[in-house]
Amino acid sequence: MRTVFCLLLAATIFIPGCSQPADRVAITEIREMNQEEQAAMPVLGTASRLGLEPSGPQRAPTPHNDDQPLPESGVMESAPLDPAHLHWQAPDGWRRGEERPMRLATYMPAATEATECAVTLLPGMAGGITANLNRWRAQLDLGPMSDDDILALPRLEMLGEQAAYLSVADAGGTVKLYGVICPIPGGLLFVKMTGPIHEMEPERERFEAFCRSMHVSEEQ
């Protein structure tokens, strides 16, 4: 009995020394923040925020008093696009998925099991086109592209812009990604489709047609 107790004691002491957080962690600590603290949080662009540029213009830090959405850069260059004014024509056979936060729409092509096309609009530069394209490549365990590589990417005409069009598969040839990033007034529009390579390839033309069909209209 004493032996078992002794071993249990040793385990109890050592286990906390070896513990590590899981890959998905719930946030458990919440504090209250008053208006004074909020007022001490000016809106700056990334370079100004990180001290690589002078502070420049700042916006009032209470967005709910504003009638325009917040750009990430902190400087509004033109009237931002109202997502409600963005329209498209979904290809035949594409089924619209459930509403999800941060997405304008999700589609699942017919006769596919794990393929999904997402339309997302983010305000401001949202990190920039280069970083987002490289982030998509990193999701397939591919290395980053240089600015020259990105300039050499094929373009897809949508919303009056020549949008960078990424079409890549992972090194193992199992997963494919089609992605288009299109600058729009006040932000960036992302159209990204991922899935198994055998499901993706027959959908390529429909994906491109879907992107080209995007247009802005004040009709609801």
Place this chain on the structure above:
Amino acid sequence: MNILRRIYAFLASYGLSVALLLLLMALVFFGTLEQTRLGLYEAQRRYFESLVVVHPLFGWFPLPLPGGYLLLSLLFVNMLVGAIFRAPKRWRRPGLLIAHGGVLYLIVAGFVAYTYAINGNLPLYEGESGSRFQSYYEWEIRVAEMTSDEAGRVFIIPQQDFEDIGDGAGRVFHHQMLPFDLRVVRYYPNSRPAHGSGAWSVDGLELNPLPKERTAEHNVPGVFVTLHEPERPDASAAPGILWGMERAPWRLLADGREYAFSLRRREWELPFTLTLDKFNHETYPGTTMPRHFSSEMRLEEGGAERDVVISMNEPLRHRGYTFYQASWGPTDANPGDPLYTVLAVTRNPAGQWPMYASCIISFGLLLHFGQALFRYLKQQSRARQAKS
């Protein structure tokens, strides 16, 4: 069962005690030497708060050593089993048993302090009040929910939850009240922002990792994070860079609400407010060496107020917190300039335990040696009586 008995006998053995004490001695020696190279905080973390440490002997030979956590844990088990359970009990001479109990208490105090103690500082100018103190070394990611008509919430991710992130996919943090998941993809303990367009860049900027500073307080960490839909890590994500010295938080709209993301020194709330009424300091004549400095404070709690003075060697202890007079400034202030005080703040549930443990050990040893002396004197007295 035979194997279990052998393990029990090994854990209770004097041989293990001697080996552990020798290893502790070596660890303290090497750890102290390494403080000159790594700095106090890093040496303490690597040598005394670890299970295993690899010491560069002569600067190049990798010598693996058990870390302080492992050695003290084993010593605790060894003393508990060997000196308390297994050792023959001589209830007429309880001194050694009491002294061993005191040593065990001391080790437990160290464990409680390591696990639960928090340390930080509270700087206050004259006339200023504070009810939060901040860490010297630890940082936190704050996700602030911005509101216009009510108190907002700040969701806190402490450094200990993301400091071990390596080159993998990072770690996802979530809360049911947030319309997104936040993934910490990269963590740099010391970094500076620079222009770049790598995979972890945002708007043509990225964080350049730097070697850690010897003085841990001088490190400025940074993180690369992405936001994505809850439980959809492969979905389109908004990337951002948070840096410890940034001028303003990263702000973004998500699901119709605005959020501010920042990386700041870890902060803890105090259950009361301290106000610095006056700071006094005196130096030795003709020098800048401090002779005496003290802070005249006002402590407000639940509508009641009382005056307190915190000075060198006379800390304020209140509600489990201890406030020491640590520093002050500006050191080049002219007469009449406003001064500030820096209070070192500690919350350690075991703060007084080492003193109690020392008293127990002293009592046990005094009893043991007192009895030994008494026995010796008695024997001498008997011997003298026998001779006469």
